[in-house]
Amino acid sequence: MVSELPPDARARARGIRLMVFDVDGVLTDGRLWYGPDGEALKAFHSFDGQGIKMLQHAGILTAVLSGRKSDAVTKRAAELCIPHVLQGIDDKGSAFDSLLQELSLKPVAAGYMGDDVIDLPVLRRCGFACVPREAPEWVRRHAHYVPKASAGMGAAREVCELLLEAQDALAPALAAYLAK
DSSP states (O other): OOOSSHHHHHHHHHHOEEEOOOOOTTOOOOOEETTTEEEEEEEOOHHHHHHHHHHHTTTTTTEOOOOSSHHHHHHHHHHHTTTTEOOOOSSSHHHHHHHHHHTOOOOGEEEEEOSSSSGGGHTTTTTEEEETTSSOOHHHOOOOOSSSSTTTTTTHHHHHHHHHTTOOOHHHHHHHHHOO
């Protein structure tokens, strides 16, 4: 639970209807593993996946917006039922705008978690900008929230729980699991 959140960040989180995640350096620790045939592996943390599922159950839309294209991302997104998976995107700002238009949402209703310079166009115009603590300082300056957990090790989960808490949906989400 996030109690030391600045009031502005909590207010921003309250209005989010879509949460978009970068992959490398956000849903993974940012390391790229290459074998003789190219990129071979990505490691995703189950905490982050469960957080994304909790957002979906609370009615918050989810998406992935990545500069790289990876079969591992396609498989993980399918496993998590993430409906909007945008990969191999060089211009994340334009892709973000197109996604918002497709979903009839304004930027203020969308959150984004990215970690590097390619993410700045989205971080600067979304309603709730999050970056992992490993992001460069000049990227962190554009964030409304920086989680304590590391990238690929629960940082996205922390953001998910923050959104749910700000929208008074975290306790009901947890209660659903306790009732089973």
